Amino acid sequence: MIEALLQALINGVIAGTILAVPALGFTAIFAVLNYPNFAIGALATVGAYAGWVGNTALGLPMVAALALAFAATAVAGLVVQWAAVKPLESAGALMMAIASLAAGLVLENALRFGFGNDLRGYDLPLLRDWRFGEFRVGPQQVQNFALALAAMGLLWAFLRYSRTGRAMRAVADNRDLALLRGVDPARVAAVTVAVGAGLAGMGGMLVGLDTSVDPLVGTRLVLSIFAAAVLGGLGSIPGAVAGAIAIGVAEEVAVLAFNPAYRLVVGFVVILAVLTLRPAGLFGARAS
Amino acid sequence: MTITRRLALGAAAGTLALPNVVRAQAETFRIGALNPITGAGSPYGTGMQRMIQAAVEAINSAGGVNGRRIEVFAEDTQTSPQAAVLAAKKLIEVNRVRAILGTWSSGVSLAVIPLTNEADILLMHTSGAPALSTPPANAKNFGYRYQATNDRFGRAFAEIAVREGFRRPATMAFNNASGIGNTDGFRRAWAAKGNQNGEHVVYEPNQPSYRAELLRVLSTRPDVIVMGSFLPDTTIILREWFQTGTPVKWIIPAWAANPQLVQALGPAVTNGIIAVDSVSNEGAEAFTAYDAAYRRAMNQPGASNVYAAMTWDMANTLALAIEQSKSFETGVINAAIRQVANPPGEAVSSFAAGKAAIAAGRKINYEGASSVLDFDEFGDVTPDFGVFFIENGQFNRRYVVKI
Numbered sequence: 001m002i003e004a005l006l007q008a009l010i011n012g013v014i015a016g017t018i019l020a021v022p023a024l025g026f027t028a029i030f031a032v033l034n035y036p037n038f039a040i041g042a043l044a045t046v047g048a049y050a051g052w053v054g055n056t057a058l059g060l061p062m063v064a065a066l067a068l069a070f071a072a073t074a075v076a077g078l079v080v081q082w083a084a085v086k087p088l089e090s091a092g093a094l095m096m097a098i099a100s101l102a103a104g105l106v107l108e109n110a111l112r113f114g115f116g117n118d119l120r121g122y123d124l125p126l127l128r129d130w131r132f133g134e135f136r137v138g139p140q141q142v143q144n145f146a147l148a149l150a151a152m153g154l155l156w157a158f159l160r161y162s163r164t165g166r167a168m169r170a171v172a173d174n175r176d177l178a179l180l181r182g183v184d185p186a187r188v189a190a191v192t193v194a195v196g197a198g199l200a201g202m203g204g205m206l207v208g209l210d211t212s213v214d215p216l217v218g219t220r221l222v223l224s225i226f227a228a229a230v231l232g233g234l235g236s237i238p239g240a241v242a243g244a245i246a247i248g249v250a251e252e253v254a255v256l257a258f259n260p261a262y263r264l265v266v267g268f269v270v271i272l273a274v275l276t277l278r279p280a281g282l283f284g285a286r287a288s
Numbered sequence: 289m290t291i292t293r294r295l296a297l298g299a300a301a302g303t304l305a306l307p308n309v310v311r312a313q314a315e316t317f318r319i320g321a322l323n324p325i326t327g328a329g330s331p332y333g334t335g336m337q338r339m340i341q342a343a344v345e346a347i348n349s350a351g352g353v354n355g356r357r358i359e360v361f362a363e364d365t366q367t368s369p370q371a372a373v374l375a376a377k378k379l380i381e382v383n384r385v386r387a388i389l390g391t392w393s394s395g396v397s398l399a400v401i402p403l404t405n406e407a408d409i410l411l412m413h414t415s416g417a418p419a420l421s422t423p424p425a426n427a428k429n430f431g432y433r434y435q436a437t438n439d440r441f442g443r444a445f446a447e448i449a450v451r452e453g454f455r456r457p458a459t460m461a462f463n464n465a466s467g468i469g470n471t472d473g474f475r476r477a478w479a480a481k482g483n484q485n486g487e488h489v490v491y492e493p494n495q496p497s498y499r500a501e502l503l504r505v506l507s508t509r510p511d512v513i514v515m516g517s518f519l520p521d522t523t524i525i526l527r528e529w530f531q532t533g534t535p536v537k538w539i540i541p542a543w544a545a546n547p548q549l550v551q552a553l554g555p556a557v558t559n560g561i562i563a564v565d566s567v568s569n570e571g572a573e574a575f576t577a578y579d580a581a582y583r584r585a586m587n588q589p590g591a592s593n594v595y596a597a598m599t600w601d602m603a604n605t606l607a608l609a610i611e612q613s614k615s616f617e618t619g620v621i622n623a624a625i626r627q628v629a630n631p632p633g634e635a636v637s638s639f640a641a642g643k644a645a646i647a648a649g650r651k652i653n654y655e656g657a658s659s660v661l662d663f664d665e666f667g668d669v670t671p672d673f674g675v676f677f678i679e680n681g682q683f684n685r686r687y688v689v690k691i
Contacts, residue, residue: 004503004507007503008500008503011499011500011503015497116326117326117327117328117367118548119519119520119523119548119552121552121553126527126530126531126553126554126556126557127531128530128531128532128533129531129532129533131533136532136533138531140531207496210496210497211496211497211524211527212520212523212524212527212552214520216494217496219494220494220495220496221496251500252499252500255500255501255504256500256504259489259490260489260490260491260492260500260501260504261463261490261491261492263491263492263495263500264492
């Protein structure tokens with residue numbers, strides 16, 4: 001039993017770290033633009049397909065395919081923002097959220113139209129797990145884990161050291177003050193959307209690497225991403241990481257205790273509990 | 289009266305304005321071919337549609353039904369219930385078809401059957417969910433299943449497990465009527481043989497990973513895992529299983545363990561998987577005729593598509609029932625279907641032979657290309673099951689199971 005629990009913890013931490021990548025994108029967009037971008041699932045799917053095309057059709061290695069996934073999804077995210085969300089900006093956050101949801105459906109079905117419903121696999125050898133006594137971990141899982149950590153490290157450095165990153169944090173902290181200091185809000189919004197969507201695309205590709213790519217690969221993640229961001233505190237960067245790892249572990253451990261058919265309940269229960277007990281989330285300051 | 293240009297124009301316009309029925313040379317009996325041309329069923333759908341058309345061609349050249357030609361309107365379900373409902377509505381409301389033939393996958397058939405019931409027309413399908421046998425889905429008994437139910441698949445799985453000498457089977461089911469129908473059928477049949485059932489996991493569809501569910505099953509150390517599953521989830525589960533390196537055998541329905549699965553995972557992962565499918569009534573005269581038609585239309589052997597043999601039989605049983613009932617009313621035709629398909633009676637294997645026998649006043653029993661095609665009180669048939677072993681990416685049929 002203890003072994004099963006520890007194995008679930010290992011799997012949960014790895015799954016959570018990968019989940020953290022799109023959750024960071026989601027929470028960054030929320031922090032700067034003040035609306036939940038529910039196109040994040042479809043954007044993750046865009047990234048999974050872009051990476052797949054890069055890997056199988058163009059023969060790119062993993063890191064280059066991941067960069068392509070980031071770039072393609074950043075463009076797709078900007079298109080969604082510009083075509084669907086921005087025209088409704090004056091109508092409030094709810095309308096923007098609904099517009100992003102609709103844009104996500106359009107994206108998902110466009111991919112279905114272009115690539116069909118078939119499952120696609122990356123051009124990777126299928127490797128056996130490494131075994132450490134009773135525990136096992138897959139080389140692909142470890143690689144994805146490392147790539148997710150690297151992506152988060154790059155994001156942290158970007159936010160900490162680059163001028164644009166500091167401007168993004170400034171707008172998230174206090175919009176009016178940032179404007180007074182001469183920060184260009186349109187530019188910051190565009191960069192945030194591009195980076196946020198790009199992260200979602202990387203997350204979609206990482207999940208696709210471990211499973212397979214189909215038009216629903218990102219949509220399956222939306223609930224977990226949202227739950228992770230809410231748990232960590234919407235708009236909080238460290239919160240998104242902590243929330244994602246907590247959700248990843250909770251989903252894996254839940255299967256030990258409950259019938260796996262109820263696994264999806266974990267995300268909903270977490271959202272419900274957080275919104276009831278601590279609406280600001282673990283690290284959030286906004287709602288308090 | 290002189291015919292002016294204006295009068296001629298008026299007459300022409302008037303003719304165009306008349307309903308289709310009057311304009312047509314003679315009225316036809318309209319049927320819908322509603323098949324999975326795209327989506328998960330696409331390996332089968334085109335062949336299914338072609339065989340409805342080929343069977344109708346043969347029926348029409350044998351003089352049609354009750355003196356009318358049959359006319360086929362074809363639509364694509366996209367293997368999606370939503371798309372199938374739209375297509376069925378179009379067939380019923382615009383084309384005014386009197387029967388719909390050839391829906392594939394339980395989700396699609398369960399979505400379409402309320403529409404066919406409402407319109408008082410027959411639905412002949414190839415789906416496995418047990419729920420399609422009984423009310424509310426089959427409230428009017430207008431639904432006919434040419435495929436084995438999932439429960440019968442489960443019973444076949446149990447026969448195979450015994451024959452292969454498995455002792456500790458576990459089961460994994462996709463959480464829908466079809467998936468659970470398979471594993472429940474297996475567990476009932478396995479217990480009825482005096483055996484102990486192992487771990488049973490029902491999993492939610494549309495997950496990025498099934499590692500937790502899989503590890504839960506593998507931790508009980510089964511020697512075989514019996515699946516009630518579909519292609520996308522099976523692909524992920526088998527990939528994750530291979531990564532664990534745990535030795536276990538698999539029994540999987542053939543709509544999930546198919547050449548696409550081998551293509552996605554490669555021969556190393558899929559080696560030794562047992563894929564189970566209902567098999568056509570090979571050796572029967574009707575099968576020979578179907579096989580020839582299938583080779584002409586698809587350039588492949590008829591045995592490569594069990595569902596196309598089923599749609600071939602659908603067109604023939606429907607036409608024979610119309611001929612038998614001397615009516616175009618659904619209720620009367622429906623009452624005649626078991627009359628022409630079930631024993632006793634003179635065994636016939638084509639519409640032409642059946643029509644001649646009916647005209648001579650003899651009771652007939654259509655023996656189909658897909659199975660002997662005897663419908664029980666629920667409109668279900670009991671085909672035989674082929675047991676295929678995947679070896680180096682090839683599907684080798686080792687034996688046939690009868691239940």
